[in-house]
Amino acid sequence: MEQTREAGLYTRRFGPKPETGAPAAVLVHGLGLSGRYFVPLARRLAAEDTPVLVPDLPGNARSRGAARRAPDVGQAAAALAHWHRRLSLGPTLLVANSVGCQVAAALAARAPGLVSRMVLVGPALDPDVPAWRQCGALIRDAPREPLSLLGVAVSDYLFTGPLRCAASFRHALRDAAEAFEANLARIRVPTLVVRGAGxxxxxxxxxxxxxxxxxxxxxxxxxxxxxxxxYSAPDALAELIGKFTAADPGGSA
Incomplete structure (x- = not known):
């Protein structure tokens, strides 16, 4: 793994160095977190000679200094698009988790030329579910995750800061109510939506x-x-991604 800072965003690189205009995979983390919990999947995708990049979104974890306050979903997507262009990447495979799916959807809707296909893992937030129930669902999910993930998440939340996490949650709720579904409806690239059964x-x-x-x-x-x-099933998800990309024309990402 190589660690760099690109366009203000702390970035982890796995696999071969991405060539200008060539396809790559970009992994987009969820609310208040960093890209650390994507490392198991990134390593498996990179083992297939795929360039894999995992940025910390602005205002989060090691990219905390890239934003003076918690950006909203649209601002995070714009920063990710700027980062993508600075790296001169070709149309990429976006793999996102949780609220990161809202950022990925905003990016794909607003800058479709940057995205070749998407994988949305556990997309959040459902606009029909009240905020208090969303929080309750997160609490119920915690015991179902590996203990090591909880350590990563707590560390990242503390690094990002509770006030920024709370502000990001408010931004995500607003995006879910106002823009997320509209952004999804504008997306035409092949999209795989994955959930863990639990x-x-x-x-x-x-x-x-x-x-x-x-x-x-x-x-x-x-x-x-x-x-x-x-994080908990990177081999199974990497296999799904491999079949998904192989099934569509245009090469693998």
Whole structure:
């Protein structure tokens, strides 16, 4: 793993160095977190000679200094697009988790030329679920995740800061109510929506709805995993991603 700072965002690189205009995979973390919990999946994707980049979004963890306050979803997507262009990446595979799916959707809707396909893992937030129930679902999910993930998450939340996490949650709720579904409806790239079978946050009905909103969506479920399936079941998710990218014309990412 190589660690760099690109366009103000702390970035982890795995696999071969991405060539200008060539495809790569970009992994987008959830609210208040860093890209650390994507490392198991990043390593597996990179083992197939895929360039993999995992940025910390602005205002989060090691990119905390890239924003004076917690950016909203649209601002995070704009910063990610700027980062993408500075790196001269070709259309990429976006793999996102939780609220990171809202950032990925905003990016794909606003800058479609930057994205070749998407994988949304445990997309949040369902606009029909009240905020207090979303928080309750997160609490119920915690015991279903590996203990090591909880350590990573707590450390990242403290690094990002509770006030920024709270502000980011408010921004995410507003985006879910006002823009997320509209952004999904504008997406035409092939999109795989994945949930862990034990996910208490992204229900089967909601993931089906997300897949139905995009122009070319499909769903998959990983047994034995919960909300962070990319961390607890990286081999299973990497296999799903491999089949998904191989099934679509245009090469693998």
């Amino acid at each position: 996910d208490t946050i992204a229900s089967r009905a909601w993931t089906g709805r997300v897949a139905g909103l995009v122009g070319d969506g499909r769903t998959a479920e990983i047994p034995g995993a919960a909300h962070a399936a990319h």
